[in-house]
Amino acid sequence: MRRYSIQTKIVLPFLLLFALITIFVPLLTVQLFAWKYSEQFTHETQGWLNVIMKTGFIREDIEKVKQAYSVEIMIFGSDGTLNASTLTELPDTEQNWANLVKKMRFEQVKQALQKADESPVTQDVTLGGKHYKVFYRLLPFGRFYCLLRPMEEITNAKRTLTWSMLGIAAFGTALVAFISHRIGKNLTDPIKDLVDFTEQVAEGNLDEQCAVKTQDEIGDLALAFNQMTQELKQSRDKLIQAERLATAGKMSASFAHEIRNPLSSMRMLSQMLMQKPDTSDEQRQSLQYILEEIERIDNIVKGLMDFARPTTLNLEHQSLAPALQAVLALMEANLTHHQIQLLLELASDLPDFQFDSDKIKQAFMNVVLNAMEAMPQGGTLTVATFKQEDVVCIKVVDTGIGISKEDIEHLFEPFFTRKDKGTGLGLANVKRILEEHNGTVEIESTLGEGTTVLMWLPLIFSEPFKAH
């Protein structure tokens, strides 16, 4: 099947319809007009003839009649000879008697006139290159009286009318073609943009947005398309992230065990060396450094193991406040040491709900540790809880160094860290723990002012959706 563009489909039917209407309607109108006019014309001329017949039709009067009615008169004898005529300037051929008689068709006219009914006997004749309508009347002694009314004006008027109507039709058709082309273009241009955009999306370019140029259904379509692309991009990013996490998890699981065993031997041996009486102070200092570094490696490995640990939740219906307080009690000395003031705003109306206490403690600890590390010069740490509809929020606010806009997007990526001794696994673990509880974590921050971490937990636990 042939492929027509939407624009052609819009323009073509309109154009054909309009062209048909604008050509046929005027032609029909002209025909109707001519028919009506000719009826009127015949009627009028019959009236004149009646008057002429009553007042005088004699040869001498014909010039007067000609002047009075702007017509030509011819009178023929019963044998067809021309008795009198106002037409003097006919070309020779037509002056020829036999020719004239033939043209005026006396035989037929005679028969028609002898039928003696009232209907007018007329005929179209061309004489000397001019068109006339001839009206016949029978005179005494078989003579004919012929009144020739010039038709030039009517023919001209008809022609002018036809041409001007066709001119208007052509102009109208061109106008309709132009307008429908514009309308079609206005409609199809945004669709073309959308098609181009779709092709880009199909090629995998999800960063572009389709420009919304119109405030109509096509505009809505573009908006919906943009939203769809955005969501597609988000889910693709999530998938990539999930894949990365899975790979990191697998790697971590295999490395962690291998590293931890030699690490504990190294730690034990270093401690033994330190306790030997013949170890010098200088050597002790070096051993101290070795132990600190071993501690650091151990932390990373622990983080990796947490990350890779199979995700089975140990859910219990319990109160949230004691879990948080347990973590804060552990951190208390550390906070005081860093000159950090703790503000506790725990909601008293929180209902008990199902969660894995150890995991939530671990997530909360990671967040508090980050807050503490963000305030090396001291500051205020606010820990608040509140309920919103059917979710509970743990809010941790610090007055620390804050996070730059570029970093915010990467916080939850495993191994993303800005700290010299960081592992970059803290927030990745927080996110995973929250997601295992079907909750979410959000971070808002202003560089130089501080950071707010919001951990949302649903009051009614349901298995999180897992893509296979």
Ligand code: ADP
């Ligand atoms: P780590 O603490 O080992 O660096 P995290 O995953 O816990 O890894 O944190 C990742 C990064 O996020 C940190 O290196 C830090 O730059 C930033 N960050 C996290 N929490 C805060 C905070 N409260 N204030 C400022 N920066 C933070």
Ligand code: MG
């Ligand atoms: Mg951390």
